[in-house]
Amino acid sequence: MSTDEPTSLFGRWGDIKGHERVVAALRRAIAAGRPHHAYLLLGPRGLGKTTIARAAVSALLCELGQSEPCGRCSACSKLTQSMHTGVLQVEPGGKANTITVDQIGEVQRQLAYRRLEGEWRVVLIHDAGLMNDSAQNKLLKTLEEPPDGTVIILTAVHPGQLLQTVRSRCQKLGLGVVPVDAVERWLVETKGAGPTMARVAAAGSRGIPGTALTLLDPEMGEERRERLTLLTRALAGDAGSIGEAVSLVDRDKLGCAEMLVLVQELLRDAIARSVGVEASLVHPDVSLAGPLATLPGRALADYALRIEDVQEKLTRNVHPGGLMEGLLLEISGA
Amino acid sequence: MEFRIAKDELIRALSRVQGIVEKRSTNPIIANVLLEAGSDGMKVSATDTEVSLVGHYTIECIQPGRLTLGARQLYEIARLVPTDTVSFRLPEGSFLMEISSGKAQFKVLGLAADDYPPIAEGGDGEGLQIEAADLKALVDKTLFSISGDDTRTGLNGAHVEVTELAGGRTHLRYVSTDGHRLSLAGRKFSGNWTADRSVLLPKKGLAELRKLVDVGDGPWSLLLSDTQAVFSRGSTSFSMRLLEGDFPDYKQVVPGGWQRRILVQRAHVSQALKRVSILASEKSHPVRFHISDGTLIITAKQPETGEAREELEAQVEGQDLEIGFNARYFLDALNVMDTDSIAIEIGDSLSPCLVRPGEGEADELFVVMPMRLE
Numbered sequence A: 001m002s003t004d005e006p007t008s009l010f011g012r013w014g015d016i017k018g019h020e021r022v023v024a025a026l027r028r029a030i031a032a033g034r035p036h037h038a039y040l041l042l043g044p045r046g047l048g049k050t051t052i053a054r055a056a057v058s059a060l061l062c063e064l065g066q067s068e069p070c071g072r073c074s075a076c077s078k079l080t081q082s083m084h085t086g087v088l089q090v091e092p093g094g095k096a097n098t099i100t101v102d103q104i105g106e107v108q109r110q111l112a113y114r115r116l117e118g119e120w121r122v123v124l125i126h127d128a129g130l131m132n133d134s135a136q137n138k139l140l141k142t143l144e145e146p147p148d149g150t151v152i153i154l155t156a157v158h159p160g161q162l163l164q165t166v167r168s169r170c171q172k173l174g175l176g177v178v179p180v181d182a183v184e185r186w187l188v189e190t191k192g193a194g195p196t197m198a199r200v201a202a203a204g205s206r207g208i209p210g211t212a213l214t215l216l217d218p219e220m221g222e223e224r225r226e227r228l229t230l231l232t233r234a235l236a237g238d239a240g241s242i243g244e245a246v247s248l249v250d251r252d253k254l255g256c257a258e259m260l261v262l263v264q265e266l267l268r269d270a271i272a273r274s275v276g277v278e279a280s281l282v283h284p285d286v287s288l289a290g291p292l293a294t295l296p297g298r299a300l301a302d303y304a305l306r307i308e309d310v311q312e313k314l315t316r317n318v319h320p321g322g323l324m325e326g327l328l329l330e331i332s333g334a
Numbered sequence B: 001m002e003f004r005i006a007k008d009e010l011i012r013a014l015s016r017v018q019g020i021v022e023k024r025s026t027n028p029i030i031a032n033v034l035l036e037a038g039s040d041g042m043k044v045s046a047t048d049t050e051v052s053l054v055g056h057y058t059i060e061c062i063q064p065g066r067l068t069l070g071a072r073q074l075y076e077i078a079r080l081v082p083t084d085t086v087s088f089r090l091p092e093g094s095f096l097m098e099i100s101s102g103k104a105q106f107k108v109l110g111l112a113a114d115d116y117p118p119i120a121e122g123g124d125g126e127g128l129q130i131e132a133a134d135l136k137a138l139v140d141k142t143l144f145s146i147s148g149d150d151t152r153t154g155l156n157g158a159h160v161e162v163t164e165l166a167g168g169r170t171h172l173r174y175v176s177t178d179g180h181r182l183s184l185a186g187r188k189f190s191g192n193w194t195a196d197r198s199v200l201l202p203k204k205g206l207a208e209l210r211k212l213v214d215v216g217d218g219p220w221s222l223l224l225s226d227t228q229a230v231f232s233r234g235s236t237s238f239s240m241r242l243l244e245g246d247f248p249d250y251k252q253v254v255p256g257g258w259q260r261r262i263l264v265q266r267a268h269v270s271q272a273l274k275r276v277s278i279l280a281s282e283k284s285h286p287v288r289f290h291i292s293d294g295t296l297i298i299t300a301k302q303p304e305t306g307e308a309r310e311e312l313e314a315q316v317e318g319q320d321l322e323i324g325f326n327a328r329y330f331l332d333a334l335n336v337m338d339t340d341s342i343a344i345e346i347g348d349s350l351s352p353c354l355v356r357p358g359e360g361e362a363d364e365l366f367v368v369m370p371m372r373l374e
């Protein structure tokens, strides 16, 4: 199993696109051996939260402690194969796509033990915003009295998904969007994209590297295009399209959250068009109709803000289909 | 790596670890056993990262080496091979173990031994030695009052320490508490214990250890590493991860004196408690002790269902008193005691109550917190 070249790594700083300030802060704290006991990585899906979290895990556990994880030591080898006892990962699952109190309980049971190997132990909670309230309250105990040598990393799309008590006990690292031209260069240089595809995907990514990658994938790009078309019709008041959009996200919180982002993007484009700033459009090729084409910028901005409320409601066990229907009817009826 | 092993020996090695390996873990290597062949025999290790079992077995070693293989699959192979001897061969640099027995041949893909979780191992006769019956008693007398709440750092395991008794003897002591009751038991030992060292042992590990300890066995050895406690006897080592956190200063909870003392037959109290608590609420099993000259009366009362009362003969010192208890907590302690009579020592109706053997010199006591009854 010992080759000279590291084959694949659990994570490395070099995999991260953009976010220089956040990464520098994390790297400094880890290199100094003084990471915060809990981090909350915040930002839209596809921005690189998981990539950053995984790089931090590798950096904490690599036995050589160089600027990049080495990929060759015993810890790096175990990490790559999911065999390191120093990493506990939690992600949402089940029909409800939530993180349950039992999952957090199991983490706490493991954390009660002394570390078996390595200087640090890392708990990685993916999509922490999908913890239900009782899971969050249970996690609170660990955040209040974190065991020595333990770092807890949470990723979430929206801070409102987490209880104030949970948020306040984490160091918050908000990820901003990456400049579109940087995404374009990254697609060409490291992802092997052709220049034309890279430009289209980068422009459509709104500065979110993960979205750009999705757009490069023809099938995913197609699905996104279909959803955009459906939404523009729904927002223009087409009852059949509203019904179809609602049934797409019914009982699917994740799908609903993704569609809300699309609605938000369309609203932003409508605002940009209403004030004549066409250069910064997210979807320059989508033509808008109905209220999105006629409402004044101020009214559109109010709706854009409303989406944040809806995103927060989505985390409070509200029926996703109902939420989406209410929003689409409200905007299209304006 | 190349060796030959008797079929029976292989079955023995693998059947013992089936209960330890964890099949549903996200960590794939946990489902494997670690085989380490050397000129002095083969070491077979299994772990779920919380507890581990290591055994030594007789082989004919041709070429030393190490590899991990799926525990379940290897056990099935061992049970079904056609001949009395099984050959194992791992070509240099390969992970594909060739297993052959008569005309049956298997190639089983393993995972690197270096990726196996670290397992501490102790040698027979290292560290301190304790008789099997004593080790069993220490676990039995304290396991039940360990807190089941994993977030209660310090209370989620049994505290193990060495204590010097009056007269200069030293004992290995186990102490546990869940905040409602406390159990303490000490037994003699020989050999070395790291001075000033106390550790917290997990409930799960102790329950597993309990299954391995038979009273008739010879002495067990206990050795500590930084992260694990290793119990070994003969060619078998069982280890458990140590818990984080410090046990509370239990000596502050143990009452130093008493105002009432009741000497009573253990079996009588136990049976009376079982009968009376039939009519106590099922949630906290509240019963009332009425202590007066020469008698102990135990009652339970629930407005919806009725009441029960039983009178016991007892030797009572001190003034009359009424005090409430959770019958379950009292019974748990009585169940693990050995003596015919017990002494119940009480301060007032709100202070911790001490239960200890009514005769003999055993180093054990149980504290039960009273309940406030209406």
Ligand SMILES: [Zn+2]
Pocket: A061, A062, A063, A064, A069, A070, A071, A072, A073, A074, A075, A076
């Ligand atoms: Zn490394």
